[in-house]
Amino acid sequence: MVELVSFYALQVSSSTGNQTPEFTLREGTQAYFYLKRVAGGWAIATPSAGFAAFHKNGKVLATYRFSAHQAVVDAQLYETSQRCIFQALHGDRTCDPKVVAWIDATLAKPAASIESDSTLESLDGFFQQHAALETAGFLDHPLPAETVERFLSKPDMHVQMSALRALLVSDHRDKAERLMTFVEDDKANATARCLAAMLLVETGAHQMKQRLLDYAPRASDAEAGLGIAIMDQRIGTQFPYTVRSAVKIAAQQL
Secondary structure, eight states: OOOEEEESSOOOOOOSTTOOOOOOOOTTOOEEEOOEEETTEEEESBTTBSEEEBOSTTEEEEEEEETTEEEEEEHHHHHHHHHHHHHHHTTOOOOOHHHHHHHHHHHTSOOOOOOTTOOHHHHHHHHHHHHHHHHHHHHTOOBOHHHHHHHHTSOOHHHHHHHHHHHTTBOOSOHHHHHHHHHTOTTSOHHHHHHHHHHHHHTTOGGGHHHHHHHGGGSOOSBOOOSOOTTSGGGGSOOOSBHHHHHHHHHHHO
16 A cells, blocks of 8 residues: 655645645545655655546546646556656656657647537547647657647637747747747737746746836736636645736846
């Protein structure tokens, strides 16, 4: 028997009073776990990360970006793609060629998004492309700029966010300029625009500092967010709450 006794990557989290974050699963739940041996037993990353529960019909509730934004994918796909991601994050860039072929084939299809009238087939396409875009980013798998642009043009927040992360591994001629124009695009999703500003910092785009400072007074102050409740334990994730705050933070950090 494996006993979970703690969390190995928990640094900050919402809590009430003196309560500490807890992790619970219903009896009989089947799930994948990312385990780390610690004193007294085993640990997972946080109360909401480090595991993926089985869904229905051989599917898994999989995390490729953030545990509040899960994708429903086949168990076999989850195993092979997550194995490649795990290896890449530990310095091993060799990956099952089938995963690379799956990324290219999946992203060659028309960009899918969640719509009010989405069918099960179109939802499956959306989840597959979400997983493929995020996996490409983790693996540093190069993507054509035109492929990424097809997804950036979709209005869906999740699609735009995944496409922005994939932009960093694309062959786009000026990634910093593309990120900045996305930040300035009032038609783009506000949460995705916040991510674009943070990616300017992540990529060290110092040439955009003055442009960010100039844009800040005009940036939208409408609320953006990750779609979770204030007392969700994942609120510990630091993320700007408006485009204006994201722009100011990015300018300050560059």
